[in-house]
Amino acid sequence: MAAYVIRRLAYGVGVVFGVLFLLFVLFFAVTEPDDIARKALGDKAPPEVLEIWKQNHGYDRPLWPWQDWGDNLLFDHYRKMLSFDFGLSDADDSPILDRIRAGMGPSLSLTVPLLVLSLVVAIPLSLVVAFFRETYIDRMGVFLCVLAMSVSTLLYIIGAQFLIGKLLRWYPISGFDSSLAMLPRFLALPLIVGVVSGLGSDVRFYRTVFLEESSRDFVRTARAKGAGESRIMLGHVLRNAMIPILTRVVLAIPFLFMGSILIESFFGIPGLGSMTVDAIQANDFSTLRTMVYIGSLLFVLGQVATDLSYGLVDPRVRFE
C-alpha cells in the first residue's frame, strides 16, 4: 500500500513537471519575452523601456539552461511556479496571487451550489428514465437529452438572460454582491443556466451508469427473490452506481476552484473565470499560464485522491 501511494504520488509530480515544461515551451520558447513585452507596452515603446519592463517581470535572462546554467528562465519558471510565486500580471502589473485569492470566493460561491444542484436534479431524473428503460418514456428522455445537448451554452445563457432577466424580471440579469442577503438573488440566474445547460449530458451519463448496473447478476437475483422494482432501483442499482458517480464528482471538485469561464463572465461574477477572460482580452500571458498551471495541479491532486480513495470505497480494489 505505502509503495503504491508513493509511486502514484511520484507519477503525479512527474505529470506536473510535464505540464510546467509544456507551459514553458508555449509561453517562453514560442512566445518569447520580447513579444510579450511588446504586446504589453505597444510597438512604439523604446528598447530601454522594454528592458526595464522585462526586468520588473523577471524576463531578462536567457531561456535555456545551456545558455546560462545558473540564471535561466526555465529553472526560474519551475522554481517560481512550484513555490506559488506567480509574480506580476503582464497586463496591469498587479500581483497574480492576490487576484487569485480575491477571485476564489466568488467562484466557489457559484460552482459549489452548481455542482450540488446538478446532482440533486440529474440523478433522480436519470433514475426515473432508467426505471422506465425500453419504454417510450425512456426513448423520449434520451431524445430530450440529445436535444438539450445540441444547444450551445451561449444560447442557454443569452436565452435565460433575455427570458427570465429581461422579460419576466424575476432576477437581475447580471451582477454580484457578496453579502449573504443579496447573494442568492444574483446567483439564481447563473445557477439555473448552469444546471439546465448541463442537464442533457448529465442525465445521459447517469442513465448509462444505471443501465449498466441494472444488467448485473445481483439485480437479477434480487428480482428473482421478488424484490420490488423501486427497491431494486434504490437499494441495488443506485447504491452500486455510487462508485462511478463518486468518481465523477471527486474529479469535478478540483475544477470548482477554477470557476466557470462562460457563466462568470456573462453574469458579471468577479471570479477566476472572469479573470481568465480578462486575461485573454488583455494578452495577459502570465495570468493565463498561472491559471493553466493551477488547474492542472488541482486536477492531478484530484486524480491521485480518487485513485487512493478507491481502496477505501471499494473493497474489491487491491493495491499492487
Next chain:
Amino acid sequence: MSGLDPYVWSNLVTVALVVGGLALARFVRGQRLWREASVELWRRRRVAIVVVGVYLVIALLDSIAWKGGVPEGTVGVLPNAPLTVVDRLFLDTKEASYSAPLADVEFYGGRPLRRPGTHLLGTDILGRDVLYMSLKGARVALLIGGLTSLIAIPIALFFGVGAGYFGGRFDDFVFFLISTLASMPGILLLIALIMVMGRGTLSVCVALAVTGWVGFCRLSRAETLKLRELDYVVAARALGVSEPRIIWRHVLPNLAHLIVITFVLMFSGLVLSEAVLSWLGIGVDGSWGQMIDGARDELSREPIVWWNIGAAGTALFGLILAVNAVGDAVRDVLDPRTLRAGE
C-alpha cells in the same frame, strides 16, 4: 504556392475532398460489413442524414469560387473578386443597416430599403443578408469539425497504435504525454494555444486538435493492446510478416469502426467549442458563433433585433442535433459494446 490564388487552392481541395468522398462511397459499397452498416444507419436515421447532407451541399456550393460574371456597379462586391455559388445567389443584397425579415423599410429610422421584401431572415447591423450569412456559416462549421478531425485522428492513431503495439519505452512516453495533456484544463489549454499561435482558422483547428486527440489516443491504445494478442496477429508475426504490414493489414482495419464513431461524436463538440471561442473573441471568422456573439447586444435594443441570433442559433442547433443523432446511431450500429461505458 506562388502563381495560384488562394481561391484556386480552395477549389482544388474541395474537388479532392469530393473525389475522396466518392472513392470512400465506392469502397463502402464493395465491403459487406460497411455496406450493411450504412444501410442500417440509413434505416434508422433517415431525416438526420438528409439534414447533414443539406449542410454538406451548402458548404460545397460555398467552396467552389470563380471570378467574373458580376454586373458592373454591384454594391458590396470588390471588382474581380472570386465568388462562390452562394455568393452569387445573394449578389446585390446589401442594405445600409438592420431590416426585419421581409420588411419594406429599415428597422430603425424607417428609410426605404434598396431591396424591399426580399430579405427572408432580415439583415444585420451592417446590412448583410442574414440568410446569406447563415448559409456561409455551414462551410465554416464543417471546416472546423472536418479539418480538426483530419489533424487530430491521425496523430491519435500514430501515438495510440504505436504505444499499444510496441509497448516499452514508447508506450511509457505516450502514456506520460497523454496524462500530462489530459490534466491541463481543456478550455484553458485551448485558449493558451490560440493566444500563442495567433488567431485564425488554422490555429483554431490545430488548437482544437491538440486538446482533442487525447481521448481517441487512449482508446486506440487500449484496443491495440487487445488486438495484438489475437491469434491471427500472432500467426502473422510467426509467419514473418513485417511489423508495419501487420499494423496496416490487421490492426488498423479493426480500428476503423472506432475511427468512424470518434469522428462523428467529436464533430459536434468541436463546432460547439468554436462557438465558445468566438464568444471569447478568438474564434473563426464567419462562424455561427461569431453571429451569436455579435447579436448579444441586439437583444437589449428597443425594439429588439431577434432574427440574427435566431438564424445563427437555429443553424447551429440543426447541424449539431443532426450530427448527434447520426453519431448515436453510428455507435449503436458499429459498436454495441466498447464505447458504452466511456460515455
